[in-house]
Amino acid sequence: MGKLLSLLSRDDSNCCSSPRYDIFLDFENAAPTDTERAVYEEVQRVLLDSEKILEEIQCYKGAGKEIREAIADPSRISQERAWRAVRPLVDKLLRCYNHSIQLQRMKTPAIQNDFSYYRRSVSRGGLINAELPPGEEPHITAEVANRMSLFYAQATPMLKVLSEATSQFVNENQPDLENTTETLSTMAKVCLRMLENPKLVAQFSREETSLLVLRVMVGLIILYDWVHPSGAFCRSSSVDVKGCVKFLQQQPPTKAEPLLNALRYTTKHLNHQSTPKNIRTLLAA
Structure with a gap:
């Protein structure tokens, strides 16, 4: 998971930076394994x-x-x-x-x-x-x-329930904290990269899949913010909150507003002193 996360780090668009990698997850045809x-x-x-x-x-x-x-x-x-x-x-x-x-x-x-x-x-x-x-x-x-x-x-009751359940799991299984937060942040990056790439979006066979991926991305950020001790908004966070919010703001209001409201009202650390002012301003827009 750590190697996958490093591959997804943002390209600085210069000759010394790593190439940008995009990964397609087939949300529409995913099937459970025997153990799942x-x-x-x-x-x-x-x-x-x-x-x-x-x-x-x-x-x-x-x-x-x-x-x-x-x-x-x-x-x-x-x-x-x-x-x-x-x-x-x-x-x-x-x-x-x-x-x-x-x-x-x-x-x-x-x-x-x-x-x-x-x-x-x-x-x-x-x-x-x-x-x-x-x-x-x-x-x-x-x-x-x-x-x-x-x-x-609650503004988003089910997200609140999921956040508390995930937090409880991590509190009871502290050795799994890093794996859990790394998985959440990596999946959030994968979702954002998929949505940003028109070629990947074109692989969806159903129009509503893009909205599903948007919702998954926001849900992952919220879960990360509840589980990680420092939250999703601090400078050391491995979640690209700024990129996710900017992408949401480019979507039609009927799609974007409920998800932006979820980030505003369901997260734990948005108003924490460690959250950069530009992030709070961006979400307040």
């Missing part, structure tokens, strides 16, 4: 189950109208109408939470609004308890509701 198959099949099952849930979230409308009416006129009828509108929506959010689907809170503000109203209604009891059979608790316990609230409060 069990994990692959488990992940594949989750992804297939998640397609319908993700579609529901993308079309999420929310119960804002009913909630506003219940707040303005806290009668039993208006509260009952709001509760019946919110309850099935929270069922969707629970399924989504259980599958840990990545969401963008800033793009779907109704999610947090609906769930906040649900939690307030459950805490008040009364109306909700009257609808429950004797002895039956609300279908989401207070503990689960608290975890869901923290999950949906």
Whole structure:
């Protein structure tokens, strides 16, 4: 991995520098090895189950109208109408939470609004308890509701979960720290080089593959920033954050903004004193 990383170091465009190497990874036709198959099949099952849930979230409308009416006129009828509108929506959010689907809170503000109203209604009891059979608790316990609230409060919930899981793995397996960070930074460089090279991009058979590689690149930077003690933004980082951000800024806003927001709000060290001012300024643009 170290040799591959050195091959990917940036060309200074002079006669003394190393030649620039580009590597193509076939994201579209990658297949698991025998040792990877069990994990692959488990992940594949989750992804297939998640397609319908993700579609529901993308079309999420929310119960804002009913909630506003219940707040303005806290009668039993208006509260009952709001509760019946919110309850099935929270069922969707629970399924989504259980599958840990990545969401963008800033793009779907109704999610947090609906769930906040649900939690307030459950805490008040009364109306909700009257609808429950004797002895039956609300279908989401207070503990689960608290975890869901923290999950949906994140700008990019799934990236947050992945970052914490990767950090936990490294903390429990310190000898693997260097291998882990080197793998993440090398893969981020590979993704950037692939996207920068029109000849490599032309090898993709599906248009959406470029967006997938963009997302993978950003995810790798975020994971590196969480795992590496000094983060991804310091001068000694082996991640080309500046090159990645500049490339993102050249993409259409609909593709670039969610990913730039992920770097702004999901990373750990962006506002650290070790982060160069020009990097913070670049991401603030």
